[in-house]
Amino acid sequence: MNNKLLGKSLIIFSFLSVVLIISALVFMLLEIYLGGRSFLTWEFLTQPPKEGMTAGGIFPAIVGTVLLVIIMSVACIPIGTITAIYLNEYSNKKSVFTRMIRFAVNTLSGVPSIVFGLFGLGFFIQFVGSGMDKIFTPDGELNWGQPNILWASMTMAFLTIPIVIVSVEEALKAVPDDLRAGSLALGATKWQTIRKVVVPNSLSGILTGSILAIGRGAGEVAPILFTGAAYFLPHLPSELTDQFMNLGYHIYVMTTQSTNVEATRGIQYATAFVLLLCTFSLSFTAIVIRYRFRKKLTS
Amino acid sequence: MTEKEIAQKNSLRRKFRLSEFFAEYVIKSVAFLSFAMIILIFVFVFKETLPIFSPQQETKSNQEFLQSETYGEEPGSTSPEQQISEYSSLLSVKRDIADLDNLTGKEWQPVGEVPKYGLLPIIMGSLKVTLIAVFIGAPLAILAAIFSALFAPKKIKELIKPAVELLASFPSVVVGFFALVTLATFLQDMFGWTFRLNSFVGGLAMALAVIPIIYTVTEDAITAVPKYMKEASFALGANKWQTALFVILPAATPGVFAALLLGFGRAFGETMIVLMATGNAPLSSLNPFEPVRTLSATIGAEMAEVVFGDTHYTVLFLIGSLLFIVTFLINAIAEFYVRAKLMKRFRGE
Amino acid sequence: MKKIILLLVIAALSFGFQSDNKVITVKGSDTMVILAQRWAEKYMQTHPEVTIQITGGGSGVGIAALINGSTDIAKASRPMKPSEREKLKQRYNSLGVEVKTAKDGLSIYVNDKNSVRELSIQQIKDIYTGKITNWKSLGGRDTKIIIYGRENSSGTYVYFKDNVLGGEDFTSKMQSMPGTSAVVNAVVKDVNSIGFGGAAFAKGITMVAVKKDANSKAFEPTEENIKNGNYPITRFLYLYLKTKPTGEVKKFIDWILSSEGQSIVSKVGYFPIR
Numbered sequence: 001m002n003n004k005l006l007g008k009s010l011i012i013f014s015f016l017s018v019v020l021i022i023s024a025l026v027f028m029l030l031e032i033y034l035g036g037r038s039f040l041t042w043e044f045l046t047q048p049p050k051e052g053m054t055a056g057g058i059f060p061a062i063v064g065t066v067l068l069v070i071i072m073s074v075a076c077i078p079i080g081t082i083t084a085i086y087l088n089e090y091s092n093k094k095s096v097f098t099r100m101i102r103f104a105v106n107t108l109s110g111v112p113s114i115v116f117g118l119f120g121l122g123f124f125i126q127f128v129g130s131g132m133d134k135i136f137t138p139d140g141e142l143n144w145g146q147p148n149i150l151w152a153s154m155t156m157a158f159l160t161i162p163i164v165i166v167s168v169e170e171a172l173k174a175v176p177d178d179l180r181a182g183s184l185a186l187g188a189t190k191w192q193t194i195r196k197v198v199v200p201n202s203l204s205g206i207l208t209g210s211i212l213a214i215g216r217g218a219g220e221v222a223p224i225l226f227t228g229a230a231y232f233l234p235h236l237p238s239e240l241t242d243q244f245m246n247l248g249y250h251i252y253v254m255t256t257q258s259t260n261v262e263a264t265r266g267i268q269y270a271t272a273f274v275l276l277l278c279t280f281s282l283s284f285t286a287i288v289i290r291y292r293f294r295k296k297l298t299s
Numbered sequence: 300m301t302e303k304e305i306a307q308k309n310s311l312r313r314k315f316r317l318s319e320f321f322a323e324y325v326i327k328s329v330a331f332l333s334f335a336m337i338i339l340i341f342v343f344v345f346k347e348t349l350p351i352f353s354p355q356q357e358t359k360s361n362q363e364f365l366q367s368e369t370y371g372e373e374p375g376s377t378s379p380e381q382q383i384s385e386y387s388s389l390l391s392v393k394r395d396i397a398d399l400d401n402l403t404g405k406e407w408q409p410v411g412e413v414p415k416y417g418l419l420p421i422i423m424g425s426l427k428v429t430l431i432a433v434f435i436g437a438p439l440a441i442l443a444a445i446f447s448a449l450f451a452p453k454k455i456k457e458l459i460k461p462a463v464e465l466l467a468s469f470p471s472v473v474v475g476f477f478a479l480v481t482l483a484t485f486l487q488d489m490f491g492w493t494f495r496l497n498s499f500v501g502g503l504a505m506a507l508a509v510i511p512i513i514y515t516v517t518e519d520a521i522t523a524v525p526k527y528m529k530e531a532s533f534a535l536g537a538n539k540w541q542t543a544l545f546v547i548l549p550a551a552t553p554g555v556f557a558a559l560l561l562g563f564g565r566a567f568g569e570t571m572i573v574l575m576a577t578g579n580a581p582l583s584s585l586n587p588f589e590p591v592r593t594l595s596a597t598i599g600a601e602m603a604e605v606v607f608g609d610t611h612y613t614v615l616f617l618i619g620s621l622l623f624i625v626t627f628l629i630n631a632i633a634e635f636y637v638r639a640k641l642m643k644r645f646r647g648e
Numbered sequence: 649m650k651k652i653i654l655l656l657v658i659a660a661l662s663f664g665f666q667s668d669n670k671v672i673t674v675k676g677s678d679t680m681v682i683l684a685q686r687w688a689e690k691y692m693q694t695h696p697e698v699t700i701q702i703t704g705g706g707s708g709v710g711i712a713a714l715i716n717g718s719t720d721i722a723k724a725s726r727p728m729k730p731s732e733r734e735k736l737k738q739r740y741n742s743l744g745v746e747v748k749t750a751k752d753g754l755s756i757y758v759n760d761k762n763s764v765r766e767l768s769i770q771q772i773k774d775i776y777t778g779k780i781t782n783w784k785s786l787g788g789r790d791t792k793i794i795i796y797g798r799e800n801s802s803g804t805y806v807y808f809k810d811n812v813l814g815g816e817d818f819t820s821k822m823q824s825m826p827g828t829s830a831v832v833n834a835v836v837k838d839v840n841s842i843g844f845g846g847a848a849f850a851k852g853i854t855m856v857a858v859k860k861d862a863n864s865k866a867f868e869p870t871e872e873n874i875k876n877g878n879y880p881i882t883r884f885l886y887l888y889l890k891t892k893p894t895g896e897v898k899k900f901i902d903w904i905l906s907s908e909g910q911s912i913v914s915k916v917g918y919f920p921i922r
Contacts, residue, residue, distance in 0.1 A: 143718075145718075146713065146716065146718045230703050231678050231681050231703075232681050232682075232685060232703075232704060233701070233702070234685060234688060234689070234700075234701065234702055235699075243703055252826075253827070255829075255830070255833075256825065256829060256830035257678055257828065257829055257830070258827075258829050261829040261830070261833040262833070262836070262851060262852055
């Protein structure tokens with residue numbers, strides 16, 4: 001009797017939890033959309049901030065975010081993909097080396113984003129950047145040893161590599177062994193098999209991983225707080241040593257540091273909505289690709 | 300076949316092998332990068348904290364006199380009280396050492412004549428917010444995972460999973476914004492709290508960030524329970540919820556435990572939400588409705604303006620190392636202990 | 649796939665062309681970003697031969713950049729610390745050149761509904777060091793005081809600590825906000841709260857009049873009172889250079905100190921120094 005009640009309530013409460021989570025999601029979305037609705041115009045997307053950041057748009061922040069994820073992708077997608085190929089195709093699953101790498105990947109995905117920020121500051125800026133400056137400009141001029149878009153992107157790449165690895169590995173695992181065996185039987189070497197058979201068959205996984213990584217990179221703020229994001233820049237970044245504006249960082253500074261918080265409330269909401277739209281549509285695309293891919297596999 | 304042809308064939312074969320060899324090594328070394336990264340992160344975050352462990356001698360102030368210059372001022376234009384602001388107490392820091400005594404103090408006042416780097420209140424703050432987030436988020440996430448893995452019809456299940464993934468793609472700065480602007484005011488109006496921004500608001504917002512990770516890992520753990528256990532339970536006449544409650548859930552417990560650990564780790568290191576929504580006062584109190592300052596928010600708020608290489612700077616890196624070590628340990632436990640236990644259980648022991 | 653990525657990289661790298669103009673970089677205090685930006689905009693309209701780049705990051709960041717040589721001018725909302733001057737000396741054998749460009753009144757904010765309209769410096773100090781915890785003892789309602797302030801990394805925090813608290817520590821009950829507008833926002837929402845920050849930020853709240861001691865007259869942070877020094881808590885906004893300015897930099901700074909540059913100061917909400 002009691003057990004039955006327990007069972008019923010388990011079903012009911014678990015259902016309610018789902019409802020609660022989804023309604024929280026929808027509520028946040030609606031609140032942010034309604035708050036920023038009146039500001040969401042074409043001008044808002046294509047104009048720089050004006051009147052001391054109390055009017056105008058967010059164009060430089062959008063450009064900065066896009067540049068950030070592009071430079072980040074150049075580093076994180078190849079490294080992530082190759083690591084996944086190693087883990088799935090070459091490695092001896094039981095060897096210490098493989099387990100070490102697997103553990104490293106898991107750990108990397110759990111490291112707090114702010115620690116990546118510290119790392120970027122300590123490694124890229126203070127060590128690599130300053131080192132480069134010592135070599136290229138011995139007269140003490142500072143070029144690379146300061147926050148800029150390159151170091152911010154590299155820091156972000158470290159953060160997103162595990163996402164690519166996980167996604168690509170899943171796709172690699174789904175490639176049937178028959179295909180590999182067939183290719184090898186025809187006399188192809190292992191590398192040829194991977195290049196011509198395995199990778200083309202897991203392109204969707206690489207794509208999914210890349211999209212998820214880009215979505216994550218576009219939304220994270222903590223790693224770029226002190227590696228390159230700028231409060232306000234009158235110019236778009238034109239070199240790798242320039243700082244940049246960023247959508248997420250823009251939300252943060254506008255809500256806490258703008259000259260008139262109440263007057264810019266709409267801008268804050270609208271910026272948050274634009275950022276949400278980016279990350280949502282990216283992860284939605286990833287979900288759709290993966291769903292189709294899985295369906296293709298099962299059919 | 301002429302000798303030349305044979306030689307050609309051999310060289311071709313060697314080339315072939317070389318490219319194989321080359322590919323494998325390149326791939327292997329790129330894979331090694333992930334491992335190198337962890338080491339690099341640890342080394343370079345930890346490196347900056349080293350000055351703390353090697354107490355330096357008091358640097359003798361240089362007696363050589365250099366006049367500081369001003370520009371664009373008429374002489375005598377400054378009034379006496381403006382002079383005061385230039386030679387204020389703070390500009391001469393008397394004792395700026397982060398030894399064990401100072402670090403274990405109860406006060407976090409890193410800017411002052413005698414900077415106090417007491418980590419206790421902010422460690423407490425981090426734990427407080429994290430526990431609140433896990434206490435709110437975990438039941439919801441675990442129940443939701445149970446529902447979608449065991450009870451939900453397939454169509455609905457295919458809706459829940461993407462929804463949670465969308466929640467995961469909510470940037471934390473947007474969650475923080477939402478908590479600061481909407482949630483905090485709403486809750487204060489409702490409950491009449493003295494402090495608008497407090498650890499509960501931060502914890503509640505953070506729950507949104509930990510739900511996806513706890514949900515995903517729990518769901519994986521539940522679906523990983525071997526089918527035969529489920530089928531055996533049904534065969535013995537148990538119904539759906541009996542099977543869920545007495546067979547599947549107990550079997551998935553280590554996985555759920557791992558989910559909780561990972562959720563804890565995520566919340567412990569999360570920065571933007573707590574930076575924006577918890578009030579950032581370094582209080583050592585257990586009251587969940589008072590403001591708190593967390594480890595991660597301290598780094599986020601103070602790092603940008605600190606003098607590089609200063610004691611304050613090294614203490615912030617020490618906090619970073621602390622965050623790294625804690626999350627590293629949590630991951631290690633989740634990885635080795637839980638996985639080993641799961642394997643044992645499913646092999647039938 | 650690879651080709652697309654490659655193209656994107658090239659596009660990213662060749663994004664825009666650097667002009668041959670003389671570039672002046674100004675880095676530092678976030679408090680002064682808006683002001684510096686307005687200066688730069690106006691100046692570049694009449695001097696198209698120079699490009700002025702404004703970056704924030706904070707006073708400390710700006711001064712560090714000056715020491716490192718990555719900026720021409722550092723803007724700071726606090727005076728340079730001896731340790732920073734020391735570093736500058738080691739590198740350039742100069743203690744730096746200080747230019748006072750504007751004055752800012754540090755206002756004490758309370759909620760519009762609060763009946764307290766006057767505070768003495770001593771009372772403010774007692775509130776922020778935790779000795780006074782109830783509005784009643786200040787003539788207000790019988791409720792707890794909710795204290796808001798700035799993060800310890802900000803110039804405003806340091807200034808307040810030095811000049812109002814006399815170097816004493818803030819109470820740990822104080823909630824630190826990452827920016828002045830966050831303080832303002834918090835005070836707008838909390839009826840029983842108190843906060844501090846630049847006068848330029850004060851929108852939707854009340855700024856209390858401040859008296860030097862219990863017996864003197866209270867002054868509101870108006871332009872008049874701040875300019876003539878009646879309002880007791882004022883500070884300067886600085887620009888720092890490595891050496892005496894020359895060339896284009898000198899022209900720019902002279903222009904900032906001219907009546908045209910100073911008129912922008914009052915437009916942004918600070919107070920001209922002359």
